[in-house]
Amino acid sequence: MSQESILKVDSVVKRFGGLYALNKVSMNVERGKIFGLIGPNGSGKTTLFNVITGMYSPEAGRIYFDGDDITGLKPHEIARRGVGRTFQIVRPFSDMSVYENLLVSGLFGAQARMEKKLSVEDRCHEILKITGLSEKADTQADMLSFAEKRRLEIARALALNPKLLLLDETMAGLNPTEVDQALHMIRDIKTRFGLTIIVVEHVMRAIMTISDWVVVLSEGSKIAEGTPREVSENPDVLRVYLGERVNMKG
Amino acid sequence: MSLELFVQTIINGLFIGFLLVLPAMGMTLIFGIMRIFNIAGGDMVILGCYGLFWLVTLYQIDPLVGLPAVLLIGTVLGLGLYYSLIKAIVLTPGLRSLLTLFGLSGLMANSMLLAWSPMTQGVPVFYPIIEFGSVTMAGNRVLTSAFAIAGTFILLFIMKYTSFGRSIRATVLDWRAATLMGVNVDRIYAYGFTLGVALTVFSGGLIALVYPFEPYGGLTYTLYAFCIVILGTVGDPKGCLVAGLIMGLALSFTGSYWTQGMSPAVAYIILVLTFLLRPEGLFGKRS
Amino acid sequence: MASGIGNKFINSFNICLAFAVGIALIGLLSGAATTAYCYAMIELMILAYSLNIFTGLSGYINFGHIIFYGLGAYTVAVSASIVASPQVNPFIYVLAGGAFASICALALGFPILRLRGDYFAIATLGVNEAVKVIIINTKELGEGRGISIYGFVPAYDIKGLYTYLLIILFAVIIASHIVFKSRFGYGLRAIKADEDVAEAMGVNTTKYKILSYAIGAFFAGLAGGVLTLLYAYAFPEYFFIGRTVDMLIALVLGGFGTMLGPLIGSVIYYMVKDALLIRFPFYHQVIFGVVLIALVRSFPAGIVGLLNRILSKRGRGVRIE
Numbered sequence: 064m065s066q067e068s069i070l071k072v073d074s075v076v077k078r079f080g081g082l083y084a085l086n087k088v089s090m091n092v093e094r095g096k097i098f099g100l101i102g103p104n105g106s107g108k109t110t111l112f113n114v115i116t117g118m119y120s121p122e123a124g125r126i127y128f129d130g131d132d133i134t135g136l137k138p139h140e141i142a143r144r145g146v147g148r149t150f151q152i153v154r155p156f157s158d159m160s161v162y163e164n165l166l167v168s169g170l171f172g173a174q175a176r177m178e179k180k181l182s183v184e185d186r187c188h189e190i191l192k193i194t195g196l197s198e199k200a201d202t203q204a205d206m207l208s209f210a211e212k213r214r215l216e217i218a219r220a221l222a223l224n225p226k227l228l229l230l231d232e233t234m235a236g237l238n239p240t241e242v243d244q245a246l247h248m249i250r251d252i253k254t255r256f257g258l259t260i261i262v263v264e265h266v267m268r269a270i271m272t273i274s275d276w277v278v279v280l281s282e283g284s285k286i287a288e289g290t291p292r293e294v295s296e297n298p299d300v301l302r303v304y305l306g307e308r309v310n311m312k313g
Numbered sequence: 314m315s316l317e318l319f320v321q322t323i324i325n326g327l328f329i330g331f332l333l334v335l336p337a338m339g340m341t342l343i344f345g346i347m348r349i350f351n352i353a354g355g356d357m358v359i360l361g362c363y364g365l366f367w368l369v370t371l372y373q374i375d376p377l378v379g380l381p382a383v384l385l386i387g388t389v390l391g392l393g394l395y396y397s398l399i400k401a402i403v404l405t406p407g408l409r410s411l412l413t414l415f416g417l418s419g420l421m422a423n424s425m426l427l428a429w430s431p432m433t434q435g436v437p438v439f440y441p442i443i444e445f446g447s448v449t450m451a452g453n454r455v456l457t458s459a460f461a462i463a464g465t466f467i468l469l470f471i472m473k474y475t476s477f478g479r480s481i482r483a484t485v486l487d488w489r490a491a492t493l494m495g496v497n498v499d500r501i502y503a504y505g506f507t508l509g510v511a512l513t514v515f516s517g518g519l520i521a522l523v524y525p526f527e528p529y530g531g532l533t534y535t536l537y538a539f540c541i542v543i544l545g546t547v548g549d550p551k552g553c554l555v556a557g558l559i560m561g562l563a564l565s566f567t568g569s570y571w572t573q574g575m576s577p578a579v580a581y582i583i584l585v586l587t588f589l590l591r592p593e594g595l596f597g598k599r600s
Numbered sequence: 601m602a603s604g605i606g607n608k609f610i611n612s613f614n615i616c617l618a619f620a621v622g623i624a625l626i627g628l629l630s631g632a633a634t635t636a637y638c639y640a641m642i643e644l645m646i647l648a649y650s651l652n653i654f655t656g657l658s659g660y661i662n663f664g665h666i667i668f669y670g671l672g673a674y675t676v677a678v679s680a681s682i683v684a685s686p687q688v689n690p691f692i693y694v695l696a697g698g699a700f701a702s703i704c705a706l707a708l709g710f711p712i713l714r715l716r717g718d719y720f721a722i723a724t725l726g727v728n729e730a731v732k733v734i735i736i737n738t739k740e741l742g743e744g745r746g747i748s749i750y751g752f753v754p755a756y757d758i759k760g761l762y763t764y765l766l767i768i769l770f771a772v773i774i775a776s777h778i779v780f781k782s783r784f785g786y787g788l789r790a791i792k793a794d795e796d797v798a799e800a801m802g803v804n805t806t807k808y809k810i811l812s813y814a815i816g817a818f819f820a821g822l823a824g825g826v827l828t829l830l831y832a833y834a835f836p837e838y839f840f841i842g843r844t845v846d847m848l849i850a851l852v853l854g855g856f857g858t859m860l861g862p863l864i865g866s867v868i869y870y871m872v873k874d875a876l877l878i879r880f881p882f883y884h885q886v887i888f889g890v891v892l893i894a895l896v897r898s899f900p901a902g903i904v905g906l907l908n909r910i911l912s913k914r915g916r917g918v919r920i921e
Binding site: 401408412419424532533539580582 | 856
């Protein structure tokens, strides 16, 4: 496996009863890039995230992260190796403050054991600043606005000190200005922390603007991949989105 | 190890099993519909026991007439409990519903203790003993099993062939979809819960004809019901039938070849084994 | 975590310690009847704190917590019977009781802590029944009669044993404080908030649940052990599930998962219960069933939660724990 590949998904199959949520899906994610994952509803994007992060075990296939085979590992083990994620439906730790939410990931994340508590705290404060949540640090998480909760999801995943960040529809429900702010923040995060990011989105403009490489799923299978331009001109992709009034060029 | 004892144990096991299927079905129904475990189920069984007991001893009512009366008591109890207590915690598993039902369990057990003394009771009705070759069957066990089997199949029939049953099954699978299909989900919660409670209380009436009972005996029945529910797959009434018989056999063998007193421990071991080896139950789908 | 009201010295932990010192003085310096009253209150408090470390933080309800109390009690009885010498310092038996209880917790917890909330809770009811039944049916453990260790230990020494209990109380308060402030405590609270997400953020949920279960068991076992020394007797009644109701009401009343909750809840509940016991000797348990249901319905966050709500309404950015 090349040094450049941080995540390799190899022929992964995930079944629920008779339904194939993922049918021999393979992909290779290059280090330091932003990777877009798109597809109609039910195509298996979140399932793939759940398999990568260990919440589901695949029936077949393997997942390699940073050179190691992580298939079948428990979610917390995968998180500690440096894979952070957000959830499609925001799930903050409601009873805790914003800062405490980050502290949890900070304390349990990659190399957390070796870090001194002080540097964990510093990092959390830095992340709060970048995600624009510094003022709300002591507010209880369930009191935040919807957009703020979205940012908290990202901040919390960042506090894990990940090498790979999985963002699951973090822009759904945001207005165009908020989407632009989010895009800006994601680029900023990538550069500042040297991360690789996989973004699942329905907001086409966002994905096409920000991704270096795009993979398209449909009904559990990969149907196309390439640069945003290539994918937006791919007839198979357009067919799959037929019926949805989507302007692929943003 | 005599063959007679072995056969007798199996037959007793089936008798016990049939009796335990009813409260288990009540529990699985309630959980399936509203995602709450009826921790007070065992105490409802005991209440049913006392119900039949008082009808027989105070009013000299024949058990065959008393049993339907107990069913009625259970129905009233179910409705009452639903509208006063349960409605507020439907579909909210967690601390709140657990503590509420636990509190209810304590409330019922202690009320019965207060009202009717801690004495262990039994219903003093005698039935002839039936002999089948070298196997003896107590008449009361045969009778109660007959009722239990009837009750079980009536419930399964309702679940499968009536619109009420279909509505329940739809609600169990997906309450939102059920609402969209025109099911009055609130009514299903109320009637489903009532049905579960009525079954449980009724089974108490049957149990009283066979076993002694006392006010704090509810916990054991709750445990048995829970074990059967999990073994038979949560939310699946027909699973309770199979699991109930298995549990009955296990308890019977414990009684014959070990000590009767150890029965709850055996039930618990079955529970743990189920969780460890086949958590989805006998009829469940691997997730 | 936000500290208490303004002053650096007035925080929840110090209030608990201050209380413990106060009750120590009251108990030790008064007559035997008052000491006995304080003894029972402290015992409830220890049980509440020990349950709080597990249930309060992780959100998993343990209906069978009292078995650890009973296991501690029986360990003391059994070990005292085996050693059979009044020369031995009885506190050693108590420690053995706590240790054995936590080992049992590790064994019992392992199969059932992989379950989620509701399933786990009912499984703990099963644990309660199973353990009780095994003890009642084992000849070596005295069956229904229990085990007497009269002569092997200084029985009925209320003042001496009150001291033991005080040591345990200080220990459980300090342990709670450490757990709350530690990485371990954060992990547990994350589990309570959202177990799946906690797992995704690197918390080894199974390990943490089992560990907190065992720590809670340790302290409950210690308390049970001391009681056995007091009466020089261990019976199956020590496993009575009604004690669980006591602990749960104390925790719900005070406030789950807080430092002051078990303290406030135990004090109030114990005083009320004792008063009611005299007036309504048989109704009190029925009343408390109703009380539990009502509390859970209207004040699930307990008194501490209520105070926090009042404080935040007044705009003070302060939280009591």
